[in-house]
Amino acid sequence: MEGFIRALPKIELHLHIEGTLKPEMMLELAKRNQVSIPYQTIADVRAAYAFSDLSAFYALYSLGVSVLKTEQDFYDLTWAYIERCKEEHVLHTEISFDPQLHTRRGVAFGTVVNGISRALQEGCSTLEITSRLIMCFQRDLSQEEALETLQQAMPYKDSIIAVGLDSSEPGNPPDKFAQVFEKARQAGFLTVAHAGEDGPVDNIWHVLEQLQVARIDHGVRCSDDEKLVEHLVSKRIPLTVCPLSNVRLGVFSAMNEHNIADLLERGVCVTINSDDPAFFDGYMIDNFMAVANAFKLSKKDMANFSSNAIEASFLTSDEKAALRTRLQHYLDLNFRPII
Template sequence: MSDLAAYVAGLPKAELHLHIEGTLEPEQMFEFAKRNGVAIPYASVEEVRAAYNFSNLQDFLDIYYAGAEVLRTQQDFHDLAIAYFDRAAADGVVHAEIMFDPQTHTDRGIAFATVIEGLLSAQAEAESKHGMTSRLIMCFLRHLSEEDAFATLAQAEPWLDRITAIGLDSSEIGHPPEKFARVYAAARAKGLKLVAHAGEEGPPDYVWQALDLLEVDRIDHGNRSLEDAALTRQLAEQSMTLTVCPLSNLKLCVIGDLADHPIDRMLDLGLSATINSDDPAYFGGYVAENYSAVAEARGLDRAALATLARNSLEGSFLPEGDKAARLAQLEDYLAQQ
């Protein structure tokens, strides 16, 4: 392990933008397909990996939803999540806020309870095993209707005390945040935190909508905010956390090369940017690999990496006391370097 990789792996950090279905490694896809008797359109792990060549978000989503077909039982969701938590712990993640897409599963007949109970049991195991805290973010699929989102919010009612936030993901273009303003208002009234994907492929206006109409607590991605100077100033003034995903940006052609990634520009502009892995099984790296890859490509020094880790903890939905304890853990690490 290089000095940079060792430093990054040791940094106590939070991961705030992680789709648990996007951690489905090809080996797991075959394992779950076999035990559930599900046919998949690939002959080998290598063939699956070869399919991970995307030109845009929709290319990825097509294979992402196909992969989710193998997830059928509570044990599947538990095994999927604990495998992620194990990898995250090795990457120095001390707190994870994981997104899940219930509509991806309920629309094919999987009970909401099956999904969430598997995730909850994995969270408990990760805390016991690694001392890692975690939170759940329930995402609505934006290509589906507002009515479907309201139905999902109703299904979640028995578990709302164990769901921290709602999110908005899937196909961004043509599905502006304003489409879900009423659902977000209902979730806010129930005490849930609010996040939304905006400004990945969608225009800066989608970020404005997320801020002004959805009244989000955090922006997922947000890269295209930099095209609008007034928006950038607003995000900085609000200390709005942006959950940036460098390897995802590269894999989905949001950027042409990691050398062009705007992460350091975001920091220079006073934005509360963080580093996350998004859908790491599909995009070529978990969170530490995202830190290391963008650090090498952009020449980020250790102070910048520490700022990114600090931003992740400060931008988390942990209670203030727990947040302070995690930040102290980070400062202790930095003092020893």
């Protein structure tokens, strides 16, 4: 199974680029940009990455973001992730970024987008890894700030395919952002949103109805509402699930208690993703292996996660067909009858 998963063509749809900042790069960029951080060695940073709750994660995440200053920083961060995609047979990735984390501390919107986009373009031309870019609004900030961020994004519409909504759900209901999502749709952006992770199942209904999203990031609380699960199945509404992240942040106490295998069996368009892999001890292979080991799923089951991700992606029909062909070729090689 491990060999099968390592070479399996994969598609990642839920990845926060700021969450790929490894301890080594944090120290390197802090030194490059003369940013003071409370760590002197890689071992110190790694120890800090052993956080135990969501608040500690957010604090460390914010500290990491503080070392990102220049277009080259964002390029280097993104390029390191793209190289990891090549190693892990991730053929297509849809990367989220949080511009408000940067513009609020004086980094220009264009600096962020240009650095990320340059690495993505190079990844496509040199490594044949396709990508799309998703701009997320922080739900713990105001809709007014989100509207301002949407305006900042307008000159970069060719580089950004969708808008999203992330950060902590409690106290930040989806309807708080209904206006900005409507304006984003009118401007031609696709839409996604985090819901049903650290918030109730109702948040999933609300992002579907009030924000009219094309897919749900996380969405694991859907199992609390049978009618919702049936709706997700019948409408083929995708869930971009992040198994290791869910366990690390206490959404599930252990991987064998996760509902991802049950959702797959019931016909939900569920996918596997890494979320913030540098912080949650796992990129795509790690997440696939954790699920396979916890539930003793078959190779065909694991391949279904890739098939679902192709369907759920924001690629064109022709691009999806090309990925399906590559996936099917891989499966044909692995399931060829022995004569």
